[in-house]
Amino acid sequence: MAHKIYLFTFYALSEGNRSQICESSYLFLKGDFVAEQANIIEGLKAKAVEIRKHILTMTNAAGSGHPGGSLSAVEILVALYFSKLHHNPSQPQWEDRDRLIISKGHVSPVVYAVLAEAGYFPKEELTTFRKLGTRLQGHVHRKVPGVELNTGSLGQGLSVANGMAIAARLKAKKHKVYCLLGDGEIQEGSVWEAAMSAAHYKLNNVCAIVDYNKVQENGPVKEIMNLEPLVEKWKSFGWDVVEVDGHNLEELMHAFDQFSSATKPYAVIAHTVKGKGVSFMEGACKWHGKAPNKDEMNAALKELLEGKVV
Ligand SMILES: Cc1ncc(C[n+]2csc(CCOP(=O)(O)OP(=O)(O)O)c2C)c(N)n1
Ligand SMILES: [Mg+2]
Numbered sequence: 001m002a003h004k005i006y007l008f009t010f011y012a013l014s015e016g017n018r019s020q021i022c023e024s025s026y027l028f029l030k031g032d033f034v035a036e037q038a039n040i041i042e043g044l045k046a047k048a049v050e051i052r053k054h055i056l057t058m059t060n061a062a063g064s065g066h067p068g069g070s071l072s073a074v075e076i077l078v079a080l081y082f083s084k085l086h087h088n089p090s091q092p093q094w095e096d097r098d099r100l101i102i103s104k105g106h107v108s109p110v111v112y113a114v115l116a117e118a119g120y121f122p123k124e125e126l127t128t129f130r131k132l133g134t135r136l137q138g139h140v141h142r143k144v145p146g147v148e149l150n151t152g153s154l155g156q157g158l159s160v161a162n163g164m165a166i167a168a169r170l171k172a173k174k175h176k177v178y179c180l181l182g183d184g185e186i187q188e189g190s191v192w193e194a195a196m197s198a199a200h201y202k203l204n205n206v207c208a209i210v211d212y213n214k215v216q217e218n219g220p221v222k223e224i225m226n227l228e229p230l231v232e233k234w235k236s237f238g239w240d241v242v243e244v245d246g247h248n249l250e251e252l253m254h255a256f257d258q259f260s261s262a263t264k265p266y267a268v269i270a271h272t273v274k275g276k277g278v279s280f281m282e283g284a285c286k287w288h289g290k291a292p293n294k295d296e297m298n299a300a301l302k303e304l305l306e307g308k309v310v
Helices: 002-020 023-062 067-072 074-084 108-118 123-128 157-170 189-200 221-225 230-236 249-259 294-306
Strands: 099-102 177-182 206-212 240-245 266-271
Touching: 023 067, 023 074, 023 108, 023 123, 023 249, 023 294, 067 074, 067 108, 074 108, 074 177, 074 249, 099 157, 108 123, 157 177, 157 189, 157 206, 189 206, 206 230, 230 240, 230 266, 240 249, 249 266
Parallel strands: 099 177, 177 206, 206 266, 240 266
Antiparallel strands: none
16 A cells, blocks of 8 residues: 555656655655665565566476476566556456456466465465466466466457457446557467457457467467567557566566556567576476476576576
């Protein structure tokens, strides 16, 4: 709550009211605000490390799963679930919650880790990932509290996000709909049909986030099916577009703040690194769908602990 008061104060001051108060009070409040913001970012960074640890231990224990695209999406999901989304983990079906569709549904490790850390279900359950009888299946599933859509077959999430956004508008609801897409995924033609529809229906309550980690299942995106010029493509489909470093929490949070005043559908092109945070996984398509063995997991955890890579 405190940071919200600071935010309010800061914005009120920057709206031109500064002349009404003395400059030193302004600087004092601004200094406090900056310190508070820095604390928030440090907290989120620590959360990101915890999430990365879960991704490694979950996939290792299961002997399978998708660490690469999970590790690239950590900061995106941390910024959303721990700062920007309006949601309530103790009431996953709260009608006014923001929706987040995980269109790249293979990144279940990062999704379950974030949901557990946010309090949707006990963290101990993460050890059941991909085990017989678990609800934590390899691709995200709605039986898990907090998951909005079963996905895994790529290319479908944005169309569903559009439908949810139209439903919100029809019901005069203010919530937003976010959709996380992979860069390999957006080679699917269905994504561009959805992009076209969102603009046609003027869905300024939809935010598409492209996890642009430059690597898909079998190699570099640009060699398999080049996406460039990607920003221009989204713009030409009628979207507002912002490009960010997808591991920089400040940039991500600023981009999501701008979404609230969007007049068009809003795309965040998040430049990321597949396997981010683990030196031997970074940029390597080998780790798209392969779990670390015990030695690899321990080496990766050691790097995280020492803060070597992130
Ligand atoms: C329609 C469809 N085709 C193929 C696959 C198999 N598949 C799963 S993940 C993947 C690569 C996706 O690459 P990208 O979107 O870049 O994911 P990320 O790098 O974020 O893991 C493929 C081809 C699938 N799940 N669905
Ligand atoms: Mg990719």
